[in-house]
Amino acid sequence: MLKLHQFERTWGIPNLSPFCCKIETYLRMAGIAYEIKPALPLRAPKGKLPYISDNGKTLGDSRFIIEYLKSTYHDLDSGLTPEELAISIALQRLLEEHLFWVALYSRWQFTDENWQVNKQAIFGALPPIVRDVAASHTRKKIQQQIYGHGMGRHQAEEIFALGKQDIDALSAYLGHKPYFLGDRPTTLDASAFGLLINISGCPIESPLKEHALIKENLLAYIERITHSFYPDLQHP
Template sequence: MLVLHTFGPAFGLPDLSPFVLKTMIQLKMAGLPFEVRTGSLGRAPKGKLPFLQDGDTVVADSTFIRWHIERTRGIDLDAGLSAAQRGQAWALEKMLDDHLYWLAMHNRWLEPGNFERGPKVFLQSVLPGPLKWFVPGLVQGKFRRTLQLQGIGRHTDEERAALVRRDIEALAQVLGDKPCLMGDQPTAVDAMAAAGVMTGLLPEFTGPIRDTLLQQPRLLAYAQRMQARFFPEIGQLPGCPEVLKAA
């Protein structure tokens, strides 16, 4: 049995991490049963989640998890795509993984209201004793330094908002009127896109990401389709009443 180590459910979603949700969706796309366990960053091979246990093999990082299950199970999550489409899907996924993600982390961790409603609440719910009172601030400081080094933290609020709009508009333009990003059926890139939109819509995190998503009815409908297909147990996508009204 595959075992996926995650942060755990939060704010109505199976996990708050888009990378955890991405991996969950890709495992479901592949039709592979798996067990979910709440993990520990201290025990994670690369100090981050998710990571996958497959017998005696441990695989860290969502991309390497995907490649592992494809290689060992003879699965191709991009089956049916041309070489050009595979290249386009990979480029789009990296925009989401390595650009929009960091914009989301800045919005989540460094905007005071969002931090108080989101990461601080989550960490205080899982940390024991006195740790819950000082660890959230330490983690926030780590994100501040990381985002400064990464570059997103050096931009103004207006510049970050412009980058958010460009990324989300690009995603909506690629989707168009199709059910999924690359056609009628979901492929690997849909896992990250769905995860990013679902976490971006959480009402706990106000700002340009949620505001821009609420102006994209095609992406809202897409997120609802992906949630209904891969996480039907949720019942309703968090933020859905406002989403439906906006759409």
């Protein structure tokens, strides 16, 4: 059976990594059987999670994983027009290459309270000394990545202003549709759900989360996908 290597589940959401959550959501939306293997990025083929192993192949990066799932199992995007596919790619890039960095900044840099919550979720299971060394080394590395991306060169209020624009754009485009591209879920929904639940549904406090929490259509969308595809995660 296909194995999905990802962070341990925590915070009552599918995964604390938007990209791991994206792949697990795609697998569930497409009805592909899988098994979870808890992992840390260190051993991943590209040093990042998620990765999958299947039929003797190991594959990293959610975009290449989804190409593989589409060609080997089931393509959630098969009914889309070229124009819809273009919108799908553009919005995935907004989510994964822009808004993601605002979320990353919130967790690894914005406040010490957020960092402690994030540290506990990712490194909490390690023995104390190893945990502190690994956590501070990784924090430094991720902060360098945020700076290298360019997001980390702005002031906090500028970073959150950029993130709020993305949330506004996503909310406006979703409108009253059940899914981003109509009545049925596509890859774009796996990507959007993965990041949006990681902004609005996790214990990382920021102006970005506050802004997401006032978008009723985005909250209903997250609730709808959780209800349809994660019945095992719903709270009484």
